[in-house]
Amino acid sequence: MVNEHLLNGVMFVEIALLVLAVGVFFTHGLWLFLNHRRVLRLTETARESLARLVTRGTINVEDIELLRQLRHDVQVTVFLETSRNLTGSGKERLRFVAHEVSLLDRARKLCESRLWTRRLRGARLLSRMDVTDPIVVKLLADPNAAVRAQAAEWAAAQPSAAIISTMLTMLADPATQARFAVQDALLRMGTMIAEPLAAFLETHTGQPAESGMRVAGAIGSAAFLPAANRFSADEDVSVRVAATNLLSAIGDVSSAERLTVLLKDQDLRVRAAAAHGLGRMRHWQSGSQLAECLRDSAWQVRREAGLALRAIGAPGALLLRRALKGDDRFASDMAQQVLDLPEAAAAL
Amino acid sequence: MNDLLTAAVNQILIKGQFVVLVYFLAVNGWYLVLLVSSLVEMRRHMLLIADESRHLLLSSTLSPSISIIAPAFNEEATIEASLRALLALQYPSLEVIVVSDGSKDRTVEVLTERFDLVPVKTIYQQRVVTKPVRALYRSATYPSLVVVDKENGGKADALNVGLSFALGELVCAMDADTLIEPDGLQRMVRPFLFGTDVVATGGTIRVVNGSEVKFGRVVKTRVPVNPLAGMQVVEYLRAFLFGRLGWNRLGGNIIISGAFGLFRRESVLSAGGYLHDTVGEDMELVLRLKRFSYERGGPGTIAFVPDPVAWTEVPESMKVLGRQRDRWHRGLADVLWRHRRMLFNPRYGVTGVFVFPYYVFVELLAPVIEAAGLISLALGLAFHVVDWSFAGLFYLTAYGLGTALTAFTLILEDVSFHRYDSFRDRALLFWWALLENLGYRQLTVYWRLRGLLKFLLGRKDWGAMERKGFQKPVGAVGTH
Numbered sequence: 001m002v003n004e005h006l007l008n009g010v011m012f013v014e015i016a017l018l019v020l021a022v023g024v025f026f027t028h029g030l031w032l033f034l035n036h037r038r039v040l041r042l043t044e045t046a047r048e049s050l051a052r053l054v055t056r057g058t059i060n061v062e063d064i065e066l067l068r069q070l071r072h073d074v075q076v077t078v079f080l081e082t083s084r085n086l087t088g089s090g091k092e093r094l095r096f097v098a099h100e101v102s103l104l105d106r107a108r109k110l111c112e113s114r115l116w117t118r119r120l121r122g123a124r125l126l127s128r129m130d131v132t133d134p135i136v137v138k139l140l141a142d143p144n145a146a147v148r149a150q151a152a153e154w155a156a157a158q159p160s161a162a163i164i165s166t167m168l169t170m171l172a173d174p175a176t177q178a179r180f181a182v183q184d185a186l187l188r189m190g191t192m193i194a195e196p197l198a199a200f201l202e203t204h205t206g207q208p209a210e211s212g213m214r215v216a217g218a219i220g221s222a223a224f225l226p227a228a229n230r231f232s233a234d235e236d237v238s239v240r241v242a243a244t245n246l247l248s249a250i251g252d253v254s255s256a257e258r259l260t261v262l263l264k265d266q267d268l269r270v271r272a273a274a275a276h277g278l279g280r281m282r283h284w285q286s287g288s289q290l291a292e293c294l295r296d297s298a299w300q301v302r303r304e305a306g307l308a309l310r311a312i313g314a315p316g317a318l319l320l321r322r323a324l325k326g327d328d329r330f331a332s333d334m335a336q337q338v339l340d341l342p343e344a345a346a347a348l
Numbered sequence: 349m350n351d352l353l354t355a356a357v358n359q360i361l362i363k364g365q366f367v368v369l370v371y372f373l374a375v376n377g378w379y380l381v382l383l384v385s386s387l388v389e390m391r392r393h394m395l396l397i398a399d400e401s402r403h404l405l406l407s408s409t410l411s412p413s414i415s416i417i418a419p420a421f422n423e424e425a426t427i428e429a430s431l432r433a434l435l436a437l438q439y440p441s442l443e444v445i446v447v448s449d450g451s452k453d454r455t456v457e458v459l460t461e462r463f464d465l466v467p468v469k470t471i472y473q474q475r476v477v478t479k480p481v482r483a484l485y486r487s488a489t490y491p492s493l494v495v496v497d498k499e500n501g502g503k504a505d506a507l508n509v510g511l512s513f514a515l516g517e518l519v520c521a522m523d524a525d526t527l528i529e530p531d532g533l534q535r536m537v538r539p540f541l542f543g544t545d546v547v548a549t550g551g552t553i554r555v556v557n558g559s560e561v562k563f564g565r566v567v568k569t570r571v572p573v574n575p576l577a578g579m580q581v582v583e584y585l586r587a588f589l590f591g592r593l594g595w596n597r598l599g600g601n602i603i604i605s606g607a608f609g610l611f612r613r614e615s616v617l618s619a620g621g622y623l624h625d626t627v628g629e630d631m632e633l634v635l636r637l638k639r640f641s642y643e644r645g646g647p648g649t650i651a652f653v654p655d656p657v658a659w660t661e662v663p664e665s666m667k668v669l670g671r672q673r674d675r676w677h678r679g680l681a682d683v684l685w686r687h688r689r690m691l692f693n694p695r696y697g698v699t700g701v702f703v704f705p706y707y708v709f710v711e712l713l714a715p716v717i718e719a720a721g722l723i724s725l726a727l728g729l730a731f732h733v734v735d736w737s738f739a740g741l742f743y744l745t746a747y748g749l750g751t752a753l754t755a756f757t758l759i760l761e762d763v764s765f766h767r768y769d770s771f772r773d774r775a776l777l778f779w780w781a782l783l784e785n786l787g788y789r790q791l792t793v794y795w796r797l798r799g800l801l802k803f804l805l806g807r808k809d810w811g812a813m814e815r816k817g818f819q820k821p822v823g824a825v826g827t828h
């Protein structure tokens with residue numbers, strides 16, 4: 001019924017496939033085993049050489065030669081793991097050695113590759129070694145989002161005016177991955193981005209402004225106050241929420257005043273953020289407004305108001321206890337829950 | 349008349365055999381496409397994560413907050429170790445919500461004693477209808493720990509209660525017997541950072557049986573010697589590494605394991621949370637989220653992370669495994685039936701045109717066709733309608749090609765994560781891959797057929813899942 005040739009053919013193909021699979025699987029296993037042992041041995045020797053070069057500060061030609069002749073993957077592993085634990089002059093010496101063994105040249109070449117995967121590897125290497133190189137700046141405008149994100153990670157340790165300016169424009173990056181990396185990098189640069197970021201917020205709106213405010217919120221400088229005030233009246237709810245969070249991060253008298261106004265915003269997310277912010281600031285002067293928020297129609301607002309009252313200390317506790325006896329059951333229940341919370345869980 | 353009838357039966361048997369043969373060829377051909385797709389995806393993934401500094405994510409205040417929802421039912425013996433492992437997960441903004449689903453043992457008392465719990469006023473924003481909550485506790489030592497004691501309502505109900513208490517942007521739903529890798533959440537959250545359209549992510553779940561577990565962590569991976577567990581290791585690898593990863597590349601994942609999945613909280617709540625009246629609540633939720641993304645707009649990508657992020661204990665007894673597979677298949681049938689209007693519907697894009705039909709014709713109906721093929725082959729041989737050479741061809745096409753594909757999945761695992769590194773483990777893996785076609789696979793066909801039949805009869809029971817437990821201290825928050 002079935003042609004014998006067909007049957008034999010199918011059988012032959014399947015046996016061949018299986019034999020091939022078995023061969024590849026076990027050969028790969030053997031290779032992994034042998035390679036692992038070899039890599040371990042090489043890594044150990046390389047670590048010792050690199051440690052000598054980095055700690056003594058004197059150049060030992062033999063050590064340099066040993067590192068130069070190392071397998072590329074082992075070389076990268078050893079340099080990267082050492083790099084994690086070094087700063088200042090130690091890291092400087094590490095970079096010098098990396099340069100001597102041509103590791104940095106190779107990374108630069110990778111950055112110029114036409115393949116995005118290689119550019120990513122190159123950027124990662126230069127980034128982890130904290131190498132200042134204009135070639136990575138170019139990668140901030142790379143067509144691939146992963147490469148741009150990696151370049152942004154590198155930029156966190158290179159906070160020059162030009163780089164900060166480029167990074168700020170990247171807050172409008174269409175790729176979430178790159179945008180996240182840029183925000184994170186700007187945040188790591190710290191207070192030195194306060195002024196340029198404030199200027200950026202003055203001239204931008206919408207999503208870039210929202211991204212910028214998230215970064216600004218983590219810095220909390222008073223330089224952002226005009227922008228925070230302006231955006232707290234924005235039409236877009238998520239922008240208003242970001243502005244409210246920024247106001248609470250700034251935490252001065254005028255931002256507290258604005259937050260008190262925002263407790264009456266039409267959107268519950270803004271009201272909740274404002275209550276949270278006032279609690280974070282321990283702004284006891286707004287206690288009565290917060291107590292009023294315990295009667296809010298939105299659960300989130302009531303909860304944030306309750307937590308805020310608890311955070312502001314004795315005056316807040318007094319208002320919470322008063323709410324317990326009030327005629328509003330929702331306010332009373334929330335006050336009870338907040339008062340029941342252990343200290344650790346009530347912290348904002 | 350008799351001759352005519354015999355001739356007709358013979359014709360049916362022969363033609364039926366050929367139909368089944370072509371079906372197997374088509375299915376294995378599609379599997380090959382999935383395998384190639386997963387190879388491409390895996391290579392891309394490995395290049396992306398090589399030398400990546402995930403620790404940056406750990407320290408970033410911009411990382412999305414995650415609420416882990418851990419349903420627990422009569423877990424007094426394991427809850428402490430499980431919860432300590434969860435609280436020690438490496439993630440910057442983490443909340444852990446343990447939902448005791450009407451436990452009849454001392455689960456809540458153990459938690460209260462060991463985690464310094466204090467009762468607080470039980471009010472919360474109920475956005476999904478659930479069984480009543482009996483009590484709410486907060487820890488005086490662990491600010492991110494929330495414990496909810498509720499009336500028994502099943503896993504879906506417990507997860508829905510957890511959703512009402514969760515404050516994180518993302519919620520992580522986990523299953524019984526799940527051990528999460530310390531950096532599992534960091535790996536799982538990546539797709540959310542890299543795309544605004546992502547609504548849920550799932551990761552590779554591995555089989556923990558046979559491996560060494562200490563303090564809720566897998567410290568040494570080993571392939572189990574128990575045949576049932578061993579063959580499930582191979583099955584899991586195949587399902588995750590070339591099934592889901594392959595679909596990931598083709599843009600059509602619709603399954604996230606109930607053992608461990610990460611979801612956008614707001615999307616899950618807007619969709620109405622988990623359904624109570626299905627045994628396939630995990631798949632149902634994912635398919636509903638996907639469907640709503642087409643109907644209402646909003647995020648709809650179901651991303652799959654190939655990294656091994658969690659471990660689960662699989663049944664080692666035929667009875668329990670049979671019940672599990674029966675339930676899985678009933679769940680699949682139920683979910684596909686509920687969302688049947690997606691079938692071949694271009695409104696639902698790739699999901700409607702390719703993925704849904706695949707799940708209907710390959711995943712759901714495979715046991716029916718496979719059983720029909722095996723039965724008619726046996727009859728054909730008995731009545732000398734088909735010869736042994738045809739039977740050989742049938743077997744080779746149905747199972748031989750499958751074994752070859754499984755073998756390539758093992759290679760895929762080996763070149764990517766190579767968690768099974770000893771010669772013993774390799775040999776065992778291959779052995780189980782070869783052996784699964786001789787009886788085990790036919791058993792799963794039987795169990796799945798039973799599930800299909802029960803679905804048609806309207807049965808919705810879960811069946812008890814007995815767990816052997818890990819080496820002490822045991823490690824999983826679980827349910828039912």
